[in-house]
Amino acid sequence: MSATDKVFAGSIPKLYDEYLVPLIFSVYADDIARRVAALSPTVLLETAAGTGAVTRAVAAALPRDVRYIATDLNEPMLAVAAQRQGEDDRISWRQADATALPFDDATFDVVCCQFGAMFFPDRIKGYAEAKRVLRPDGAFVFNVWDRIEDNVFAHDATIALGKMFPDDPPRFMARTPHGYHDKTAIKADLEQAGFGHISIETLSAVSRAPTPDYVAIAYCQGTPLRSEIEARDAGKLQAATEAVAEAIRMRHGPGPVEAGIQALVITARP
Ligand SMILES: C[S@@+](CC[C@H](N)C(=O)[O-])C[C@H]1O[C@@H](n2cnc3c(N)ncnc32)[C@H](O)[C@@H]1O
Numbered sequence: 001m002s003a004t005d006k007v008f009a010g011s012i013p014k015l016y017d018e019y020l021v022p023l024i025f026s027v028y029a030d031d032i033a034r035r036v037a038a039l040s041p042t043v044l045l046e047t048a049a050g051t052g053a054v055t056r057a058v059a060a061a062l063p064r065d066v067r068y069i070a071t072d073l074n075e076p077m078l079a080v081a082a083q084r085q086g087e088d089d090r091i092s093w094r095q096a097d098a099t100a101l102p103f104d105d106a107t108f109d110v111v112c113c114q115f116g117a118m119f120f121p122d123r124i125k126g127y128a129e130a131k132r133v134l135r136p137d138g139a140f141v142f143n144v145w146d147r148i149e150d151n152v153f154a155h156d157a158t159i160a161l162g163k164m165f166p167d168d169p170p171r172f173m174a175r176t177p178h179g180y181h182d183k184t185a186i187k188a189d190l191e192q193a194g195f196g197h198i199s200i201e202t203l204s205a206v207s208r209a210p211t212p213d214y215v216a217i218a219y220c221q222g223t224p225l226r227s228e229i230e231a232r233d234a235g236k237l238q239a240a241t242e243a244v245a246e247a248i249r250m251r252h253g254p255g256p257v258e259a260g261i262q263a264l265v266i267t268a269r270p
Contacts, residue, residue, distance in 0.1 A: 004227040005176045006119045008050070008074045015222035017051035017080050023153075023218050024261050025053045025114065027205045028143055031265060032114050033057035035141050041109035045133060046070045047098035047126075048116020052081025058112070059088055069103075071096035073119075099125040103133045110134075113142040115263075118180040127193030131270055140195065140268045144186070145261075146202065148178035152259035153207060153248065157219040160247035161229070164240055170228040173219065181264060195268040204262045211255035216245035 008016065021029075032054050036044065042065065049055050049070040059068065068091045072078045075095045082093045096102055098113065099120050111130040120126035130140045148155045154173045162169035180186070183200050190198050209215045219225055220241040229240045248257060 001119070001121065001176055002172070002228070004231070005172060005224050006073065006121075007224055007227065009076045012222060012224065012226060013051055013074075013076045013080045015217065016077075017084065018222070019214060019218035020222045021051060021053045023209055023215065024151075024207045026057075027207075027261075028203070028263055028265075029053040029057040029114060031203060032112055032141060032143065033061045035265070035267065036110055036112050037061040039110050039139055039141075042066060043108050044068045045101075045103065045108045045111045047096070047101070047111065047113045047130070048072055048119065049081060050077045050114075050116075052078075052084055054112060054114045055081055055091065056085060059085065059091060062090070064090070066090050068092070069094060071098070071101075073097050099129055101129045101133055105132050106135045107133050108135065109138050111138070111140045113140075115143060115145060115177065117142055117144050118176055118178075123180070123189050124193050127190050127195065127268070131194045134270060136270055138270070141266070143203075143263045143265045144180050145178050145263050146181045147262075148174045150204075150260065150262035151178060152261070153215050154178060154219065156247050156251060156259075157216070157225075157244045160244045161220075161225075161240060164236075164243050165232050168232060170225055170232065172223065172225045172228045176224075183264065186264070186266065190266070190268045195270060197269040199267050201265045202262065203265050204260060206258050207261045208256060208258040212245040212248035212252065212257055213241075214255075215248050215257060216241045220244055
């Protein structure tokens with residue numbers, strides 16, 4: 001993982017929430033919310049909560065008496081989340097690294113995390129922290145993206161950017177969000193962290209956008225791919241976004257456009 005892969009700051013949080021969340025995150029947030037609600041937690045922790053896609057879905061599905069702590073490494077992501085959520089006295093927002101959680105042992109009924117584990121520099125440490133703060137009968141519910149080839153727009157964007165920067169292609173999407181999908185490795189990491197009961201499900205969905213430009217802005221400007229493009233040539237962000245839009249237009253038409261997305265959804269219990 002490169003140093004900028006985990007930095008969601010500057011213009012990224014707002015564009016992430018406006019473009020990327022509706023494009024690919026909302027559908028999986030609803031799935032996580034259903035799974036969490038079925039566990040009827042009274043004290044719940046979310047790690048890598050980002051701009052609150054899951055927080056909003058879970059909060060809508062849970063009763064009044066729940067206590068919900070939503071955390072993320074990057075405070076600017078949580079600032080957007082808190083603003084979008086509005087007043088809700090069940091929820092506290094707190095900056096926290098999922099691999100070094102500032103909570104006591106055996107505090108939570110459920111820990112949930114949407115598309116965050118791929119960013120943990122030490123995943124076993126992140127899982128061990130989730131297990132440490134869970135009660136013995138608790139559950140850790142999370143998801144990770146599947147291979148980039150099964151996530152069509154991300155793959156299209158990566159190929160288009162590879163053509164624009166052939167000597168040093170920006171590979172953020174392939175390297176990090178889509179770089180951790182081997183079920184055997186995920187299970188082994190969870191077991192090493194102390195989880196004993198693990199289920200892993202593949203969940204496909206469809207991402208939809210009004211235009212190819214919408215998809216290109218989402219990936220090129222609303223993710224750390226932006227920093228990777230700017231590191232190659234700060235003046236080329238707009239040209240890179242247009243190149244991705246053109247590649248998507250050529251393959252999927254002028255819009256509305258749609259393409260497959262796929263993730264693994266994991267429930268782990270101590
Ligand atoms: C792809 S976003 C997912 C955000 C959110 N869960 C969602 O579904 O929209 C990944 C998030 O992981 C966060 N992150 C990266 N490394 C982290 C860490 N070590 N601990 C906690 N959060 C981290 C980033 O700040 C970012 O908000």
